[in-house]
Amino acid sequence: MIAIIAILIGLLLPAVQKVREAGARAKCANNLKQIGLAIHGYHDANNKLPASQYGDYSDPTAFGGPHFNSQSWSFLAFILPYLEQQNVYTTGNIPTATIATSSATGQAIPTYLCPSDQMSQLRTFSELSRYSQVTTLVGLTNYKGVLGSNFNYGDYANANPAFLYNGDGFWGANGLFSLDVWKAPITIVAITDGTSNTFMVGEDIWTPNYANGQQPGNGFAWAHAVEATLTCAMPPNNLTHPNGTPIDTTSTNASEWGSYHGFKSKHIGGVQFVYADGSVHFVSNAVPLSTYRALASYKGGEVLVDAP
Template sequence: MRNPRSTRVGFTLIELLVVIAIIAILIGLLLPAVQKVREAASRTKCTNNLKQIGLAFHNYHDTMGQFPAGAMDGAYVWQSGLTSWAQASDGTHREGYSWEYMLLPYIEQGQVQNIVATATLYATVIPIYTCPSARAPGLDNKIYKSDYVGCSGSTFPAEAPPADGGGMIIQGNLTDSTGVVRYAHTKITMASVTDGLSNTLLAGEKWLNPLAQGGSQDGGNNEPWCNAGWDEDHVRCTGTGPTDTFSCVNCFGVTDGSGVTTDYRPKPNSQCTIGAGANGTGGTIWQELFGGPHTGGLNVVSGDGSVRFVSFNVSATAWSAFGTRNGNETFSLDN
C-alpha cells in the first residue's frame, strides 16, 4: 500500500502581497465614492435643516406679524450704574436672545424656552442648527454652537450702549436687512421686503474654520447658539459689491500671521482663518462672511422659504443684491 503524503496548501509570500495590494487598491477606489455618498447625505440634511428654519421664520411671522429680531450684542436689560448691558441669570429678560432662540416653538423645540438655568440652556443641543458636513451635533467648550446665521443685509454695522442707558446706539444703516435685524431696530415684515422674498437672503451657513471649533479664536464660533444675537455667531452680511473688502489673518492657506483682503462672496470653510497670530495662535477674528463646508458652494434659504445651493464663484454684485430687501436690483445668482 502507498502511504499518502500529507500536503500542506497555503499562500506563498508573493501571492499574499499581491492579494493585499489588490485589496488596498479596491479600498482606495471605493473610499472616495463612500465619502461622496456621505457628503451628499450630509448636504441633503443641511438643506432640510434650512428648509425647516425657513418655514419656522414664516410661522413666526404669521404668529407675531413680523420676522424675529437678530437681538442685542451683550445682554438685555440696562441696570443703573453699569457700563454694559446686564444679563439676568434667572432665566428672565431673554429679549436679547438670538433669532434661533425665538424660533424654538416653530421647530418643535418650544420646551427649551422653559429652561431657567442659563448654563443648562447654553448646553442644550438643537440638532437642526448643526450642518452635519461641518460637525456632529454636540457641545464645544461646554456650550452648543450653531452653524447657521441670519442675514443682516449688505452691511454689518456696529452698535454700542450709550452712557446714559437710554437705548442702544445703532451705528450704520440697517434698513436693507431681510428678516434678521437688531432687537431695537425697525420691525421687518414680508410686505417690507420689496425686492421679493425669493430674491432676498434670509439665512445660510457661516464661514467657520474647522480647526477653530474647539476654541474661541473664531469670533463667529465663540458664543452659545441662543445668547445675545447681534454678532458674527448669529448674523453675517453679503457686502456692498465687488469693491467692498474684508480683511482676515491666516486666510486662504496663510499661516504666518499675515493679513489677507478678500471680497464678501461666500467662502469654503477650508479657507477660513483660525486666529490672529502665526499658525492661528492668539487673538480673535470676527468673521462677517457666509460660507460652508460643502464642495463648491453653500446652502441658503430665501425669504420665501426656498432653499438653494449658491456657488462660491457667485458674482460679488449678485451676492450683495441678494442680501438686501429693498435695493431694486436685477441679478442672477448663477452669474
C-alpha cells in the same frame, strides 16, 4: 490578491465619501428648510419675522446689555417652538431668563447642526467669548441669520452712510436679521426685493480660534443674538484677502476677523442658504460679489446679475 483588494478599496473610498457628503448636504438642506418653515410659522403667529433681542454697549438698558448675563436672545431662540422644541423654550424661560442662567442655553438642537461639519460631533462647547464674559456651556449652531451686505470692517468693508451707524453691519444692517431690527420688526410684505431674491439664513463652520474670540460676533452659540448672525459683505467661503494672501484663521485680530466674518460651509464649492420664500439653494463660491451682496438685502432694489 491583497494588492488587488487595496486597489479596489482605493477606488471605492472616494465614491463612498462622495455619497456620504451628498447625504450630509441633503440633511443640511433639510435643516435649513425646517428653519425657514419655523421662521414663517413665527411670522404667521406674530405677523412679523423673529427679531433677536439685543442690547448694545451704547444702550445697556435694552435687554440688559450685550453679554450672556442679559436677555440678548437670538432669533433662533424664538423659533424653537416651531421646531418641536417647545419644552426647551419653556423650561429655559426664554426670553425672560438671562442666557447664562437658562437651562436652554446649553442644549444641543439637532436642526441647528450640519452633519458635514465638526460642530455636529461637538454639539456643545464651554465658551468664553466677548459676549459670555464667564465660561458658559452653549449649544452650537451652524446656521446663522443674514445681517445684510453693509459692513465696516476688514478688506471687504462695504459701509453705507445711509444706514444707522454708517452701516456698521451689525446695527443698521440691510438684511433681515440686523441686531436692531427689534425696534422696527420686518414683515414678509416689507421684503420688496422679493422673497425669492432674499437670503434669510446660511451656513457657518467650526473655527476653534473663533469659538472663544474677542471680536464682535465670534462664537457659535445659537442662543446669543450676535453669534447667530453673519454678513454677506465678503464672498462665501472667503479664505483669502483681495491680494490673494490667505486669511489666518488661527488669528482673531480685527483685520483677519473682518475678512472672515462671512458664511462658510464644508460642502464643496459653495454654501447653502434658505431664502425668504422658504426655498433652499446652493450658492456657488463663484457667485459675483455684487449679486451675493444684493441677495443679502431685503429692500435694496438692486438688479441681480447671474443670480444662482
